[in-house]
Amino acid sequence: MKICIVGAGYVGLTTATALAVFGHEVLCVDRDQAKIDGLLQGKVPIYEPGLEDLIIENCKENRLHFSSNVKESIRDYPIILIAVGTPSQNDGSCNLSFIKQVIEIIASTINNYKIIITKSTVPPGTNEWIQQTFLEMGIKDDLFDIVSNPEFLREGRALWDIFHPNKLVFGTKTDRPLEVLKKLYQKGSAPFVFTSLTGAELIKYASNVFLATKISFANEMARICDVFQVDYADLHKGLGMDPRIGPDFLNAGLGFGGSCLPKDLSSLKHSALSHQLETKLLDAVMEINDTQIELYLKKLSTELPDLADKQITVWGVTFKPGTDDLRSSPAIALIQQLLQKGCRVHAYDPMVQLISSDVTSHSNQYESVSNSDALIIATEWEQFLNCNWSEVKSRMKRSIVLDARNCVDGEIVRRQGLQYMGVGKR
Ligand code: UDX
Numbered sequence: 001m002k003i004c005i006v007g008a009g010y011v012g013l014t015t016a017t018a019l020a021v022f023g024h025e026v027l028c029v030d031r032d033q034a035k036i037d038g039l040l041q042g043k044v045p046i047y048e049p050g051l052e053d054l055i056i057e058n059c060k061e062n063r064l065h066f067s068s069n070v071k072e073s074i075r076d077y078p079i080i081l082i083a084v085g086t087p088s089q090n091d092g093s094c095n096l097s098f099i100k101q102v103i104e105i106i107a108s109t110i111n112n113y114k115i116i117i118t119k120s121t122v123p124p125g126t127n128e129w130i131q132q133t134f135l136e137m138g139i140k141d142d143l144f145d146i147v148s149n150p151e152f153l154r155e156g157r158a159l160w161d162i163f164h165p166n167k168l169v170f171g172t173k174t175d176r177p178l179e180v181l182k183k184l185y186q187k188g189s190a191p192f193v194f195t196s197l198t199g200a201e202l203i204k205y206a207s208n209v210f211l212a213t214k215i216s217f218a219n220e221m222a223r224i225c226d227v228f229q230v231d232y233a234d235l236h237k238g239l240g241m242d243p244r245i246g247p248d249f250l251n252a253g254l255g256f257g258g259s260c261l262p263k264d265l266s267s268l269k270h271s272a273l274s275h276q277l278e279t280k281l282l283d284a285v286m287e288i289n290d291t292q293i294e295l296y297l298k299k300l301s302t303e304l305p306d307l308a309d310k311q312i313t314v315w316g317v318t319f320k321p322g323t324d325d326l327r328s329s330p331a332i333a334l335i336q337q338l339l340q341k342g343c344r345v346h347a348y349d350p351m352v353q354l355i356s357s358d359v360t361s362h363s364n365q366y367e368s369v370s371n372s373d374a375l376i377i378a379t380e381w382e383q384f385l386n387c388n389w390s391e392v393k394s395r396m397k398r399s400i401v402l403d404a405r406n407c408v409d410g411e412i413v414r415r416q417g418l419q420y421m422g423v424g425k426r
Contacts, residue, residue, distance in 0.1 A: 083120055385407055
């Protein structure tokens with residue numbers, strides 16, 4: 001099949017590459033000329049394990065192409081997959097201006113039947129609005145089918161997720177595009193979920209909001225563990241063994257970040273409110289997440305009451321390990337609060353070097369703790385898990401280690417004479 005993907009961002013590039021691997025002829029377009037020029041030279045603008053090799057291979061095999069000529073490409077392809085950004089606005093609602101621009105181009109160039117697939121995460125009702133807009137513009141409904149086909153890709157594991165989906169969700173208005181959609185992905189044993197346009201949009205939001213809810217639940221339980229001096233790791237273990245609950249997404253710590261969970265939570269709340277519906281659970285999930293950093297700073301202040309002019313080292317600045325993405329990173333928010341309190345912040349991250357001019361960045365994790373009053377582990381990168389704690393101890397000025405991701409063995413750290421504080425335990 002011939003597919004044009006609009007948007008060479010995270011979702012667009014990963015999806016374009018996977019569809020090329022599945023044997024389709026894929027053209028990925030983006031109006032950012034510099035990005036397309038880079039991609040044509042094999043330079044991938046995002047870090048995703050395995051993606052660069054696959055892009056180069058599929059370009060060589062002539063299955064994957066790139067172009068900045070958005071209008072012509074959209075006009076010439078029968079299947080258009082929209083993967084443009086839908087960022088948050090200041091009031092928490094979703095900015096649909098990029099989606100609207102693509103829709104305008106499709107509407108102004110459509111001259112034969114097209115399947116238009118929305119991959120971007122959009123608020124409930126958006127695909128119905130697209131359908132309606134086309135009809136109002138006089139485009140006959142036998143000329144197009146709108147499909148809502150959300151993605152469930154995790155950064156750092158996006159290729160695994162797209163090659164091993166646990167379901168494929170398609171929202172449609174009619175059965176007409178179903179046979180084509182069934183052949184779009186290599187589904188393995190994944191079941192199809194066919195639903196309405198808005199049903200598919202809501203499945204996507206509900207998934208991310210549920211994951212966020214699990215994390216805030218874990219963080220609230222960790223607060224309770226703290227009060228009763230119970231190790232949260234024990235609670236997590238016991239809780240996760242119940243197959244009805246499971247251990248995933250119950251890691252307590254600094255809270256959730258990234259480009260999706262916080263944005264989708266705000267956007268769904270905003271959509272509900274626009275229908276006069278309060279979202280008490282969503283509000284609580286957000287509130288817990290928004291106060292996690294404060295909680296860890298309080299923990300730190302039990303050992304270091306006056307933070308002004310203290311040297312604090314932060315290990316890990318990305319929003320999670322396995323990515324170079326700093327968007328809505330809890331570690332960055334933590335650094336900002338430390339700076340506001342007058343701390344001298346040093347940082348080390350295996351993927352990110354330059355954080356800000358106010359922060360001293362290091363390329364070596366041990367060097368980064370030299371002369372520090374406290375070390376905070378803000379992102380659980382693998383290399384922190386079994387590091388040389390005696391070296392850390394020998395370099396630090398004071399010996400406070402705050403494990404804000406509960407990722408290292410506190411006993412091992414303490415054995416080196418360091419003062420370890422974890423999540424839901426002292
Ligand atoms: C998420 C969804 O998982 C994915 O399905 C969707 O398509 C996009 O949004 P992603 O943003 O890549 O993926 O990150 P994810 O792995 O879900 O982690 C989100 C945040 O939650 C990170 O900041 C992570 O550190 C945090 N997290 C995750 C926890 O605090 N505890 C956990 O137990 C799990």
